[in-house]
Amino acid sequence: MTERIGIIGAMEEEVTTLIAALEDRAEQTIGRVVYHTGKLGGKDVVVAKCGVGKVNAALTAAEMIRTFFATVLINTGVAGALEGSLSPEDAVIATDLVQHDYDTSPLGDEPGFVSGPETVRFPTDPAVTQAAVDAARALGMRVLQGTVASGDQFISSQAQKERIKRLFGAYACEMEGAAIAHACYLFGVKCAVIRTISDRADGEAQIDFPTFATHAAALNAEIVKRVVASL
Numbered sequence: 001m002t003e004r005i006g007i008i009g010a011m012e013e014e015v016t017t018l019i020a021a022l023e024d025r026a027e028q029t030i031g032r033v034v035y036h037t038g039k040l041g042g043k044d045v046v047v048a049k050c051g052v053g054k055v056n057a058a059l060t061a062a063e064m065i066r067t068f069f070a071t072v073l074i075n076t077g078v079a080g081a082l083e084g085s086l087s088p089e090d091a092v093i094a095t096d097l098v099q100h101d102y103d104t105s106p107l108g109d110e111p112g113f114v115s116g117p118e119t120v121r122f123p124t125d126p127a128v129t130q131a132a133v134d135a136a137r138a139l140g141m142r143v144l145q146g147t148v149a150s151g152d153q154f155i156s157s158q159a160q161k162e163r164i165k166r167l168f169g170a171y172a173c174e175m176e177g178a179a180i181a182h183a184c185y186l187f188g189v190k191c192a193v194i195r196t197i198s199d200r201a202d203g204e205a206q207i208d209f210p211t212f213a214t215h216a217a218a219l220n221a222e223i224v225k226r227v228v229a230s231l
């Protein structure tokens with residue numbers, strides 16, 4: 001059994017440079033996801049494109065943990081900015097994650113409260129998170145650490161954005177991180193969510209996202225490479 005670092009991105013541009021950098025590369029397809037194993041910076045890793053959204057992310061996370069013996073999962077990708085000072089190509093490294101679209105509040109629960117694990121917030125690993133902050137700073141990026149909110153929605157209006165900020169105090173929004181952190185929490189595996197801003201999650205987001213996503217994703221992959229090498 002080879003223990004590995006698992007790296008998950010939702011889209012091709014979020015994982016392509018990492019897969020290209022693998023040494024001793026092999027691949028295995030399970031369901032519709034291709035798991036690429038090999039060495040990155042001398043470490044055993046498994047890299048996969050999970051597809052967009054929380055279900056895709058959670059299934060891939062579970063597979064990496066159960067089938068590929070991942071002991072750390074790193075989620076790489078882009079995010080929409082919620083915190084006002086963030087601009088495209090800044091980094092947000094998650095301290096904890098919430099599911100902004102998980103809502104049983106009519107039954108008396110707090111918004112985002114997930115039954116089963118009985119929590120709103122899923123934590124990341126402090127040491128891996130710090131390694132990501134150091135790596136992003138070493139690349140000259142502006143970095144914020146804080147809550148990241150995930151949901152099965154592309155956020156593109158001021159009203160959606162304000163709701164997530166108000167309820168969860170989140171700095172950035174995306175569509176997979178909390179599902180991966182949730183899976184890690186259930187299996188007792190370390191987790192880091194590393195994101196680079198591609199848009200401001202407002203009325204311009206659908207224009208900014210295609211403009212900035214490819215470069216932001218490539219920058220983010222550079223952070224991940226450095227984190228892996230440091231572990």
Ligand code: ADE
Pocket residue numbers: 078079080081153154155156173174175198199200201202205209
């Ligand atoms: N990922 C990148 N930008 C996003 C946005 N505005 N909403 C959800 N996920 C995103």
